[in-house]
Amino acid sequence: MFDYKAAFQNSVEQVRSEGRYRVFADLKRVRGQFPRATRRSADGSEQDVVIWCSNDYLGMGQHPAVLDAMHGALDEMGAGAGGTRNISGTTRPAVDLEAELAAWHHKEAALLFTSGYVGNEATLSTLQKILPGLITFSDSLNHASMIAGIRHGGGERHVFKHNDLAHLEALLADAPADAPKLIAFESVYSMDGDIADLKGTIALAKKYGALTYLDEVHAVGLYGDTGAGVAERDGVLDQIDIIECTLGKAIGVMGGYIAADAVIVDAVRSWASGFIFTTSLPPALTAGALASVRHLKAHPELRDQHQERAATLKARFEAAGLPVMASESHIVPVLVGDPVHCKMISDMLLEDFGVYVQPINYPTVPKGTERLRFTPSPNHTDAMMDHLVQAMDKLFSHCNVARRPVAA
Numbered sequence: 001m002f003d004y005k006a007a008f009q010n011s012v013e014q015v016r017s018e019g020r021y022r023v024f025a026d027l028k029r030v031r032g033q034f035p036r037a038t039r040r041s042a043d044g045s046e047q048d049v050v051i052w053c054s055n056d057y058l059g060m061g062q063h064p065a066v067l068d069a070m071h072g073a074l075d076e077m078g079a080g081a082g083g084t085r086n087i088s089g090t091t092r093p094a095v096d097l098e099a100e101l102a103a104w105h106h107k108e109a110a111l112l113f114t115s116g117y118v119g120n121e122a123t124l125s126t127l128q129k130i131l132p133g134l135i136t137f138s139d140s141l142n143h144a145s146m147i148a149g150i151r152h153g154g155g156e157r158h159v160f161k162h163n164d165l166a167h168l169e170a171l172l173a174d175a176p177a178d179a180p181k182l183i184a185f186e187s188v189y190s191m192d193g194d195i196a197d198l199k200g201t202i203a204l205a206k207k208y209g210a211l212t213y214l215d216e217v218h219a220v221g222l223y224g225d226t227g228a229g230v231a232e233r234d235g236v237l238d239q240i241d242i243i244e245c246t247l248g249k250a251i252g253v254m255g256g257y258i259a260a261d262a263v264i265v266d267a268v269r270s271w272a273s274g275f276i277f278t279t280s281l282p283p284a285l286t287a288g289a290l291a292s293v294r295h296l297k298a299h300p301e302l303r304d305q306h307q308e309r310a311a312t313l314k315a316r317f318e319a320a321g322l323p324v325m326a327s328e329s330h331i332v333p334v335l336v337g338d339p340v341h342c343k344m345i346s347d348m349l350l351e352d353f354g355v356y357v358q359p360i361n362y363p364t365v366p367k368g369t370e371r372l373r374f375t376p377s378p379n380h381t382d383a384m385m386d387h388l389v390q391a392m393d394k395l396f397s398h399c400n401v402a403r404r405p406v407a408a
Contacts (some may be wrong), residue, residue, distance in 0.1 A: 019339035020361040025350065027051070031067075034059045034379050039356070049350065050384050052357040052374050057222060057330065058302050059379050060252030065295050066288045070253075073287035081280040093286035100293055101245075102259050104228050106237040109265035112257050112286070114278055116217045116246030117145040119256030122274025123244060124149025124184060124213065130267050131180040137171055137210070139163065139185040141192070146184055146215060162189075165200045172208040181210035187230035188218040191365050191373065193327025198231060202239045211241040221250025222303055222330060227296040250296070253289045255281045305378035306330055313376045316389045321403045322396060325371065332374040333360075334392070336401055342370040345395045353391040 015021045026040040027049070035051040060066055073093055082088035094112055101110035113119035124146060128134045136150050136157045150157050158175075160168040168183070175181060183205050185196050198214070205212045216229035224232025229245070231237045242264060247255035258265065269275060296302065310330040317324040317334060325333040336342040342359040349355040361370045376385070396403055 018362070019343055020359075021343075022358075025049075025356060027356070029062070031062055034062045035377060035384075037356070039350070047354060049354045049356045050380075050387075052355060052376070052380075052388065054375060054377070055218075055249040056252050057250045057375060057377055058252065058296070058306060059377050060221075060250065060292045060296070063252065063292065063295065065291045066252060069291035070284045070288035073283040077283040079282060079284070081282045083279055084277060085280045086276055088280070090280070091283040091286065093283045093290055094281065097286045097290040097293070098257070100290055101257055104226065104293060104297065105231075105243050105245075105259040106228075107243070107259040108262040110257050110259040111265045111269055111275065112255055112281055113275060114255060114281060116244070116248060116256035118274045118278070119244050119246075119258055120145035120215065121149040121152065122272040123242070123258050123268055125153040125274075126268050126272040127182060127213075128153030128155040129271055131182075134180045134182055135175050136182045136184055137168060139196070141189050142184060142186060143190075143215060143217075146186075150184065163194065163196055165197060165204060168201070169204050169208075172204060172210065175208070177209070181205075181208060182213055183210050184213040184215075186215040186218070187223075188216075188329045188331070190218045190331060191333065191360060191371075192325065193329040193331030193333060195230060195328050198234050198236050198240070202236055212239070213242045213244065214240045215244045217244070217246040217249060217256075218329070218331070220245040221293075221296045222306060225300060227300070227303060247285075247289045247292075251289055251292045253285050253292060255285060255289060302378060306376075309376040309378060309380055312382075313374060313380075313385055313388075316385055317392070320389050320393050322389070322392055323401075323403060330375065332376065333371045334374065336370050336372060337368055338401075339367075339370045341399050341401055342372065345392075345399055345401070346372060348395055348398075349391055353387070355388055355391055 028038045030036055037049050037051050039047045039049045081091055098110040098112060134155050138150055138157060138159050139162055140159050141162045158171045160171055183201060185201060188195055202212060214231060219229040221227045223230045231240050242258055242260040244258050247253045310332055313332050314324050323335040325335050327333060339361045342361055346357060346359040349357060357372050357374060360373045
C-alpha cells in the first residue's frame, strides 16, 4: 500500500530542510491603529507588533469611508451575493464598481473577479481560447498567477528576460507576422521594486501587431494623478489593451478585475470559467472597494505621503549600512541572501522587537536572493522607523549577515 501520509510529511520536511517553511503569524489588526496589531502566540500570550509587510499600502482597509460603505451594504443587502452572476444576477454595488473602474482606467468596461490571481489566470487562459494560435510573450518575473494562466491556455509561449526589450523584440521578430500575439507584463514588480518601460513595450507591440496585457496590482491606487497606476503616470492608459488589477492591496478590500474595450471584456465574461463558475463578490466588499476607489481618486496627497515614507526608509537603511536593494518604487527590499538567516532575522524581529515582516524565500525569489520586503505606509511614523532600523542593525550584526559600507 502506498504510504500517502509519509509522502505529504516528506514534502513538508523538504521545505523545512531548505529553511523556507512558513509559519503564519496570528495577528489581530486594531481598527484605527494600523499598522499596529496584536499577535497571539501558540501559548495564548499576546504581543503588540507593528506590521511592516502589508500590501494594504495606504491603510484603506481601515479607512472610515470604506468601513461605513461596507456596513451600509451589509445592513441593506445582507452578507452574500447569492451565487454566480450568471445564476443569481449582479448586485448593484458590483455594477457601480465596474463602471467606476472602467472610467478610472479610461476603458469602456471592467469585469470583477474574486481575486487578482483569478483575474490573471482566468483572463490569460481564456484569451488563448478566443484567439486561436495566440502567441504569448511573458516577462520572466511575472507573477505566478500570470504564469498559471498562460500555461493553462496551452498555446505557444515565450519568456523574455526581465524588462529586456531587446530580447522581447528578438522573440517578436521571430514569430509569424500574421499570428495573434500578446505581451504580458507588470508595471511594478513587487519583489525587486523595479518598474517596466511601458512606452517601450507599447512601441514594440504596435510594431509587431501585438496586444498588451498589463498587471498593475502593485501600482493601482499608488501612481498617477488619480491613482490609476503607472500607465496613468506615464500617460499611456489609452494605449494598453487590457489592464488587470487587484482590490486587495492599495484599495484595501478583496477581489480583482480587468479593464479593456467592451468587446474584450464581454468575450472574457462569456468564455472564462474562472468567472462563470464561481460565486461573485458580496455586496459589502464591492461597496467598500467603490468607496475606496472614489476616495483615492480625490486624495493624491496619500500617494505623496506613501512615496515619502518609502524613500525615507530606504535612506535610513542605507545610512545604517544595511543592504537595501535598488528599487525605483515603494517596495523596500533588504537582501539577506540565505533562507535560514532570512527566517531567523524575521523570527527575532517579531519575538524580540515586535516587528512583523515575513521572510521572502524561494520559490518567490531565486535562491541566493532571499530578502526581507518592507512596505511602509503613510501611517508608519519616524519613531517606528527608528525602532526598525535599530533592530535590523543589531540583528544583521548578530547573525553576521553581509552589509554595505555605512554612508559618510
